[in-house]
Amino acid sequence: MKMLMNVPETVVADALRGMAAAHPELTVDVEQRVVVRRDAPVAGKVALVSGGGSGHEPLHGGFVGPGMLDAACPGEVFTSPVPDQMVKAAAAVDSGAGVLFIVKNYTGDVLNFNMAAELAEDEGIQVASVLVNDDVAVTDSLFTAGRRGTGATLFVEKIAGAAADEGAPLERVEAIARRVNESSRSFGVALSPCSTPAKGSPTFDLPAGELELGIGIHGEPGRERRAMMTSHEIADFAVDAVLSDLQPTGPVLVLVNGMGATPLLELYGFNAEVQRVLGERGVVAARTLVGNYVTALDMAGASVTICQVDEELLRLWDAPVQTAGLRWGR
Amino acid sequence: MKMLMNVPETVVADALRGMAAAHPELTVDVEQRVVVRRDAPVAGKVALVSGGGSGHEPLHGGFVGPGMLDAACPGEVFTSPVPDQMVKAAAAVDSGAGVLFIVKNYTGDVLNFNMAAELAEDEGIQVASVLVNDDVAVTDSLFTAGRRGTGATLFVEKIAGAAADEGAPLERVEAIARRVNESSRSFGVALSPCSTPAKGSPTFDLPAGELELGIGIHGEPGRERRAMMTSHEIADFAVDAVLSDLQPTGPVLVLVNGMGATPLLELYGFNAEVQRVLGERGVVAARTLVGNYVTALDMAGASVTICQVDEELLRLWDAPVQTAGLRWGR
Known part of the structure; x- marks a missing residue:
């Protein structure tokens, strides 16, 4: 690698x-x-x-x-x-x-x-x-x-x-x-493994036609491997895994996060599917963030994080922030 | 893919x-x-x-x-x-x-x-x-x-x-x-090819132990292929290619840009080498931006862009901007 x-x-x-x-x-x-x-x-x-x-x-x-x-x-x-x-x-x-x-x-x-x-x-x-x-x-x-x-x-x-x-x-x-x-709850999937500099080769094997559902951000094993799924199917699986645990009763923040090697074009497309599932489940996305924020080196894949917010948390989310990775307001 | x-x-x-x-x-x-x-x-x-x-x-x-x-x-x-x-x-x-x-x-x-x-x-x-x-x-x-x-x-x-x-x-x-x-002048390198959705497989071949110097953002051929080089060597090559053409006489903006699949950890490390070469060549980096901005799907690699600025261009660069991909000020 x-x-x-x-x-x-x-x-x-x-x-x-x-x-x-x-x-x-x-x-x-x-x-x-x-x-x-x-x-x-x-x-x-x-x-x-x-x-x-x-x-x-x-x-x-x-x-x-x-x-x-x-x-x-x-x-x-x-x-x-x-x-x-x-x-x-x-x-x-x-x-x-x-x-x-x-x-x-x-x-x-x-x-x-x-x-x-x-x-x-x-x-x-x-x-x-x-x-x-x-x-x-x-x-x-x-x-x-x-x-x-x-x-x-x-x-x-x-x-x-x-x-x-x-x-x-x-x-x-x-x-x-x-x-x-x-x-907050999250669920991630990997389409490819990641390689650490020290090892110089993939830290785990993922066969060509499969994805790992429930991957960790170091490539730790998830729930299961399946034959490659569409963005539509992955969003159904990931969002339902999150919602079966969180069961939000109000608006949520959504993070559609890239694992590192998945192009932004695909992440935005995945977000369309995530928003579709949320809509179907009656969950209101108050704010949505799409991009590479919590990555796993060069792993391809994405995760969905949902955080239920009240007025106070939403106000604090919207407050100005000035960092290299996240920036808005002021 | x-x-x-x-x-x-x-x-x-x-x-x-x-x-x-x-x-x-x-x-x-x-x-x-x-x-x-x-x-x-x-x-x-x-x-x-x-x-x-x-x-x-x-x-x-x-x-x-x-x-x-x-x-x-x-x-x-x-x-x-x-x-x-x-x-x-x-x-x-x-x-x-x-x-x-x-x-x-x-x-x-x-x-x-x-x-x-x-x-x-x-x-x-x-x-x-x-x-x-x-x-x-x-x-x-x-x-x-x-x-x-x-x-x-x-x-x-x-x-x-x-x-x-x-x-x-x-x-x-x-x-x-x-x-x-x-x-402004740029020079990019690829460590891996990219795959378009329509083709579903890499758009060009790049042997395991080689990199392409002077790659385009669609994977178009560059100047030459070489055996894999260190970040130090790549920075020397890329920055010298830019400087031999631009020969700046004042401060510059620097963009160290990821092609898509190269982790931010590596991009920042590459920036350290880019800054070293600039310093050695007597070029002052007034501002530096590191990240994935002008990408080529899932290609691994990076490019360096340098733009000589006067006071006016630097002031305009620093002015507030509010977009999904670039944001500061105000």
């Missing part, structure tokens, strides 16, 4: 150097692997810190900026960052109002963020943590006990970020983040 | 329906294949219309909105739109201040936009046209006489769009668009 890189060992550091060059509004510590908004700490504001393995870009570094994260800690590809990074990030962004850790539910991430929370509190930083576990495909998987954290991470980071931006205190930002996670 | 679609015949219409659902700020005519900003025509403003084959998304539909295009006409995949679409688009957005057609240099596009300009003028719409031909890789190619139009299209659409937004008259917007094109 050909990759646009030098050697696997420097892929993450190289990307961080390239990110620093493109984004003067960020402070990128390439050595310590911490991405921080340049104006941090923001006086009086609760700070949001997230992180996880690299390979899911723009998540999380691309979501650092006003209205979303204050800092991100990228680990090696598909590997949790270490507590040291998280503590450094927390120290860099804490204004005294406390720090919220947003943690995708993978065993390594949970362990390391827990350890980091203790270490940061030893340094006098008030820390709260929220776990994201939205993927309805499977309970327990290759790297997870319980549900995996996937697309809802974007909703949690954006909406909790807006609450923090408005001046909400730590317990309130934490409660909102938790509410967003509890109101 | 598996694709997230129903049947090849409806890929473009499906994508337009999905785009309409995600972007209430656009008016999408799925039947006529015209994407228009909802508030068009904007009183007194020169209108910008572009278009081309589908498969390069977010170009052009994703660049419709305040500060950039007023309308886009998507053709079939890798196929020019027809004059009818362009005339409809021009009529929908003309406020009386005239319309600028932004045309990538491919034989079909040039022919059809020329015909559309005549038809629109017959309807009393004042039309000017600017050709984008920035790709230094080859002169004459599979679909082109002269240089191909690629990444610089984004610079032309953004900067001319800002000039129109400021109230510049048609001849001034046209002159600025022409200046941006003349100040």
Whole structure:
């Protein structure tokens, strides 16, 4: 598998150097692997810190900026960052109002963020943590006990970020983040496997005529494999998997997310089918976002995330955001 | 080649329906294949219309909105739109201040936009046209006489769009668009071929251990094939190809553009190498944009576009823009 890189060992550091060059509004510590908004700490504001393995870009570094994260800690590809990074990030962004850790539910991430929370509190930083576990495909998987954290991470980071931006205190930002996670469900499919730089070849096999329903963002197994389906059929399957679990009683946010290698042309086409199914099921899409946001390197495929919103969550979703990966308003 | 679609015949219409659902700020005519900003025509403003084959998304539909295009006409995949679409688009957005057609240099596009300009003028719409031909890789190619139009299209659409937004008259917007094109050069590489929905298989062969230097955005042949190179070596080759032609004497805009299937992690790493070469050659990158903007379906690879700017062009680049694919300020 050909990759646009030098050697696997420097892929993450190289990307961080390239990110620093493109984004003067960020402070990128390439050595310590911490991405921080340049104006941090923001006086009086609760700070949001997230992180996880690299390979899911723009998540999380691309979501650092006003209205979303204050800092991100990228680990090696598909590997949790270490507590040291998280503590450094927390120290860099804490204004005294406390720090919220947003943690995708993978065993390594949970362990390391827990350890980091203790270490940061030893340094006098008030820390709260929220776990994201939205993927309805499977309970327990290759790297997870319980549900995996996937697309809802974007909703949690954006909406909790807006609450923090408005001046909400730590317990309130934490409660909102938790509410967003509890109101969100995801389901993904893979049309092709992904290849990590270290391995240099596909991390799993997927026969030419089949797709994997319920794939994880590291290529972890889903529910089943089937003969290739149409966009219409995939949307039926994915949206019904989400709705059978969430059963929304009000308007929703929709994320139609590309896994990395699926063209935007196909993602928009898939969105047409997702919207059709939602309409047929009587679900109102208040806002829809289509694009590559929570990716799995060069995997082809897509996921659907749905988040039920009330007026407050919708207002926070619409609030201005200024990051490399997500930007609107102001 | 598996694709997230129903049947090849409806890929473009499906994508337009999905785009309409995600972007209430656009008016999408799925039947006529015209994407228009909802508030068009904007009183007194020169209108910008572009278009081309589908498969390069977010170009052009994703660049419709305040500060950039007023309308886009998507053709079939890798196929020019027809004059009818362009005339409809021009009529929908003309406020009386005239319309600028932004045309990538491919034989079909040039022919059809020329015909559309005549038809629109017959309807009393004042039309000017600017050709984008920035790709230094080859002169004459599979679909082109002269240089191909690629990444610089984004610079032309953004900067001319800002000039129109400021109230510049048609001849001034046209002159600025022409200046941006003349100040821009691009060079692209492919690590993998792309597959069109109609064909369902790769449009060209690229052996496992090789890359194509100077690829076009439809997979047209470039300068040469070589054994796979590192990101460092590719950046040297691509940037030198651009600089040997442009020889900038002042600061530049840099676009490090993904062809579609190359992960953002790799694109940022490639940007680090591009910036290194620019630094070594004494070229100052005033602004850098990294991401998938002018794509070739599921092709893996990247291109570098450089545009020399003066104070005016830089100010227009920095001006607010509100589109699905590019957004900042305001």
